[in-house]
Amino acid sequence: MNILLYGLVTGILFGFLMQKAHVIRYDKQLGALMLKDFTIVKFMISSVIVSMIGIYLLSDLGYIKLDIKSASLGANLIGGLIFGVGWGFVGYCPATAVAAVGEGRWDATFGLAGMLVGAAVYAEAFPLLKESVLAWGNMGKITLHGILGINHWIVIAVLTALFTGMFAWFEKRNL
Amino acid sequence: MSVLSRTSWSPYVAGALAGMLLVLSVLVSGKYFGASTTFVRSAGYIEQVFAPDRVKSLEYFVKTTPKIDWQWMFVFGGLLGSLIASRMGRDFKSTPVPPLWETRFGPNRIKRWTTAFLGGIVLMFGARLAGG
Known part of the structure; x- marks a missing residue:
């Protein structure tokens, strides 16, 4: 029971942050896909920098264990391309579509319904x-x-430097 | 209170806080963030009502059992968190068609909703294939 409560509280906090950062908006997600507004990239990469450092620090200290996903060129590349096409049409990714409903974006509910169908179709195609x-x-x-x-x-130091440089470029170009 | 009722936070600050939240989550509950597995579990849940035998026969639903787990609650919490944040910031707005879509494709709801639905099917198929 406790683990479900942790999930709920973590989700509420995460949803709160996404709403305040404006990343659960169709206009912001399409803005990134059109290379005009990088709000969602700023949010994601800031999160990556902090969690990358935090996770490896705690892992080095022996407090947590890493959960590394397998890389499969076929699945990652083809799946990524298909995801991208769908994302361009929906304008929300799965987590942001759910959160978008929370701030009154009703079109996201239809995106969610489609995503459920997509999951069922995938289950059929899996074998x-x-x-x-x-x-x-x-x-x-x-x-x-x-x-x-x-x-x-x-790697962490180089990536953090590159990402910070990218942020500076975004701000200079007002992206 | 004033910070919480502000309608807009810097994406850098909010993103960094989300990163800290993830680290804390892994430390406290051993859970990394994710969302799309929840769609598989929920799809299985719904399909069970109509075709329980079909769900039992599909390897993918056997592997990813229809149930409510940490991630399901995390995703649902995201909706509540967004609702709370938008209410506190007086930012909640009933929006049937996104502004950017409307300027390009017009205010027709059916057109937007159908596109979102069909796009959702494609998106989730790709996400599951890519392992996300």
Whole structure:
């Protein structure tokens, strides 16, 4: 029971932050896809920087364990492309579509209904995909520092510097 | 109170706070953020009503059982959090068609809602394939 309560509270806080940052708006998500307004990228990448540092710090100290997902070229590339096409039409990703309903964006409810249908369709197609796309270019649980054979803090430092540079560029260009 | 009722927070600040929330979540409950698995569980839940045997026979629903778990509550909490934030900031607004869409495609609701629905099908199929 406790774990469900943790989920609810974490979700409420996350939804609160997304609403305040304006990232659950169709206009902002399309703005990023049209390379005109990078609000959602600022939110996502800020979150990535902080959590990347926090997660690796806690992992190094032995408090938590990492949960690295397998990389599969076929699944990630083809799935990503299909996702992108759908995203352009819906204008919300799954989590933001749910949160968008919370601030009165009724079009998101239709996006959500479609997403449920999409999940059911995927369940039907899964046996076929398992033998094909999902098996193509499966590289297992890889990491950047693992491939490069360097300490993870080097990757974290370089990425943080690159992301900060990107933010500075966004602000300079008023994006 | 004044900060909480402000309608707009810097995306950098809000994003950084979301990052801290994620780290705290992993530390306290061992859970990383995600949403799309919840759509599989919910789709299975709904499909169970109409075709329980079909759901039982599909490997994907056996692997991702229809149930309410941490992530389901997280996603649902996102709706509540957004509702609370928009109410506090007097930012809640009934919006059947997004402004940007309206300037480009007009105010027709059916057109927008149909597009969102069909796009949702494609999006979720891609998301599940990519593993997200």
